[in-house]
Amino acid sequence: MAAIKSFQELSDYIKSGKNGGRKRMAVANPVDDHSIEATMHAVDEGIVEAYLVGDATIINEKLKGQKNIALAHVVDVKDPQEACVEAVRMVKEGECDILMKGLVNTDVILRVILNKEHGILPKGRVLTYNSILNIPGYHKLAFFTDPAVIPAPTKEQRIEMIKYALNTARRFGVEKPNVALLHATEKANPKIAFMQDYLDIIELWKNEPETFGPCIIDGPMDVFIAMDKERGAIKGVPTPILGEADVLMFPDFQSANCFYKGLVSFGGAGMAGMLQGTEKPVVLNSRSDSAECKFYSICMAAIMA
Amino acid sequence: MAAIKSFQELSDYIKSGKNGGRKRMAVANPVDDHSIEATMHAVDEGIVEAYLVGDATIINEKLKGQKNIALAHVVDVKDPQEACVEAVRMVKEGECDILMKGLVNTDVILRVILNKEHGILPKGRVLTYNSILNIPGYHKLAFFTDPAVIPAPTKEQRIEMIKYALNTARRFGVEKPNVALLHATEKANPKIAFMQDYLDIIELWKNEPETFGPCIIDGPMDVFIAMDKERGAIKGVPTPILGEADVLMFPDFQSANCFYKGLVSFGGAGMAGMLQGTEKPVVLNSRSDSAECKFYSICMAAIMA
Numbered sequence: 001m002a003a004i005k006s007f008q009e010l011s012d013y014i015k016s017g018k019n020g021g022r023k024r025m026a027v028a029n030p031v032d033d034h035s036i037e038a039t040m041h042a043v044d045e046g047i048v049e050a051y052l053v054g055d056a057t058i059i060n061e062k063l064k065g066q067k068n069i070a071l072a073h074v075v076d077v078k079d080p081q082e083a084c085v086e087a088v089r090m091v092k093e094g095e096c097d098i099l100m101k102g103l104v105n106t107d108v109i110l111r112v113i114l115n116k117e118h119g120i121l122p123k124g125r126v127l128t129y130n131s132i133l134n135i136p137g138y139h140k141l142a143f144f145t146d147p148a149v150i151p152a153p154t155k156e157q158r159i160e161m162i163k164y165a166l167n168t169a170r171r172f173g174v175e176k177p178n179v180a181l182l183h184a185t186e187k188a189n190p191k192i193a194f195m196q197d198y199l200d201i202i203e204l205w206k207n208e209p210e211t212f213g214p215c216i217i218d219g220p221m222d223v224f225i226a227m228d229k230e231r232g233a234i235k236g237v238p239t240p241i242l243g244e245a246d247v248l249m250f251p252d253f254q255s256a257n258c259f260y261k262g263l264v265s266f267g268g269a270g271m272a273g274m275l276q277g278t279e280k281p282v283v284l285n286s287r288s289d290s291a292e293c294k295f296y297s298i299c300m301a302a303i304m305a
Numbered sequence: 306m307a308a309i310k311s312f313q314e315l316s317d318y319i320k321s322g323k324n325g326g327r328k329r330m331a332v333a334n335p336v337d338d339h340s341i342e343a344t345m346h347a348v349d350e351g352i353v354e355a356y357l358v359g360d361a362t363i364i365n366e367k368l369k370g371q372k373n374i375a376l377a378h379v380v381d382v383k384d385p386q387e388a389c390v391e392a393v394r395m396v397k398e399g400e401c402d403i404l405m406k407g408l409v410n411t412d413v414i415l416r417v418i419l420n421k422e423h424g425i426l427p428k429g430r431v432l433t434y435n436s437i438l439n440i441p442g443y444h445k446l447a448f449f450t451d452p453a454v455i456p457a458p459t460k461e462q463r464i465e466m467i468k469y470a471l472n473t474a475r476r477f478g479v480e481k482p483n484v485a486l487l488h489a490t491e492k493a494n495p496k497i498a499f500m501q502d503y504l505d506i507i508e509l510w511k512n513e514p515e516t517f518g519p520c521i522i523d524g525p526m527d528v529f530i531a532m533d534k535e536r537g538a539i540k541g542v543p544t545p546i547l548g549e550a551d552v553l554m555f556p557d558f559q560s561a562n563c564f565y566k567g568l569v570s571f572g573g574a575g576m577a578g579m580l581q582g583t584e585k586p587v588v589l590n591s592r593s594d595s596a597e598c599k600f601y602s603i604c605m606a607a608i609m610a
Contacts, residue, residue, distance in 0.1 A: 135571050136571070151498060152498075184558050184559050184562035184563075192456070223563055223566035224593065228570040231570060235592075252557065252559055252560070255557070256563070258487065258555065258556075258560040258563060261527060262564045262567050262568050263571055264536070266568055266572040267567065267568065288529065290536075
């Protein structure tokens with residue numbers, strides 16, 4: 001497949017049916033307008049068939065006037081936490097391909113996801129947030145990690161996060177992604193925090209490339225070198241990635257968070273994201289996410305499912 | 306004075322002479338075209354009178370064809386490090402108001418600045434980088450700290466950094482600046498890294514407001530709440546700052562660095578910055594900074610001098 005370079009292309013690709021048709025999405029407690037609208041938008045666009053797990057009376061009321069209710073199956077579970085338990089079970093037992101959070105606190109659904117017996121995080125797997133930024137000024141999508149879950153990743157976590165992001169980029173048709181290890185300092189000074197981790201990861205990639213599959217990993221480099229050919233070139237730091245990063249490994253979740261929010265507010269950027277590490281994709285939209293963000297997050301999950 | 310809300314207004318204000326006329330700027334080793342051009346641009350605009358400390362033969366050659374060479378005084382010092390020593394001396398002894406780095410490594414000039422006997426950092430003062438972002442989509446300037454010098458500030462350093470940024474904002478005419486303590490998490494959970502520092506700073510502001518002077522300090526909050534009224538409001542976190550931050554205290558220098566570079570590359574933003582904590586403003590432009598960035602950094606230093 002040709003690489004998907006924008007959210008418009010993502011939407012076109014998914015709607016074309018090339019992704020293998022509708023995925024089955026379990027939504028935990030969609031008893032608010034936001035959750036119903038986001039879900040039904042994805043249903044209407046042919047992306048998912050929905051399993052709405054929550055208070056049937058409320059959900060049926062909210063479904064009134066929606067177009068494709070034949071593709072929206074209501075599973076009656078009154079208690080929000082129990083709705084999470086049931087939605088997670090449906091995903092775990094293969095009845096659904098994607099899990100989405102409705103009106104329930106993130107902590108609550110996370111506890112169910114992380115439950116050792118009934119949850120969907122395999123033992124030893126790193127749980128992280130895998131995201132995509134569609135920046136109008138950038139000529140392709142930026143797959144970035146992690147703006148939300150791991151405050152300060154260890155080297156081992158970073159390796160897993162890079163693998164997840166590479167996997168995502170490849171599912172989007174980027175055959176040999178460029179991975180930029182971002183840092184405010186471009187000099188490879190091992191005395192600086194987590195710089196040694198970056199150097200070790202690059203060594204690992206050089207010595208055991210099969211760990212990551214086809215890709216280029218380089219750094220430390222700043223945002224200019226990673227994504228801005230003109231400004232990056234002036235710095236004179238030699239790298240094959242210059243201005244062509246596909247995957248951005250951020251120093252910490254603070255920097256990823258500030259970066260994407262700045263560009264969403266002032267750079268016209270769109271954002272999509274999902275939990276990764278779980279057996280199936282988990283869409284954890286919050287109320288403050290735009291309708292566009294919710295829609296593209298479901299598209300992303302549908303490709304990854 | 307009315308608050309300066311954009312770099313255009315900054316330039317207009319400085320050129321109007323309201324800032325008290327030309328400042329005297331010592332430039333350490335300006336033996337390259339970049340340094341000469343940035344300096345003479347500021348000279349031509351009436352902002353500074355320049356003292357060019359370096360190899361006179363080279364500098365005079367590069368000055369050929371420049372308009373206002375009567376306002377560019379060459380001080381002949383062949384060795385780059387000695388040029389730094391002389392430029393710092395001129396600033397220390399009151400012969401100049403601003404120090405600017407020419408073609409010399411940042412480490413080299415920093416060592417001279419930090420020299421206990423002959424340097425210009427008073428004992429016990431926090432050295433940090435004080436910056437301004439001019440974002441086309443934001444309705445005023447964003448004074449932010451620190452994208453370059455202190456990787457992970459302590460609480461005491463943060464207090465000084467806030468004071469510096471407040472001082473800068475007030476010099477720009479913002480009488481009662483809004484200070485946003487940025488964090489990826491809006492919940493004030495003291496278990497999370499440096500959150501307790503934020504809470505202590507807010508307590509200090511409430512109990513001893515004279516520490517900071519007229520201002521509002523609030524947080525933790527994310528970029529949306531601080532700078533984006535619409536997206537921030539959806540989060541429902543009550544704050545008087547909502548969408549009206551003047552000063553941004555970033556979690557760490559990684560997040561400040563990623564934030565501003567993203568917006569410079571993809572949000573049309575302009576950036577200005579200077580070292581603060583020193584007796585006089587220090588402009589530390591690098592070769593990769595745009596001509597605009599260099600010019601506005603000198604304007605900023607001229608206001609702060």
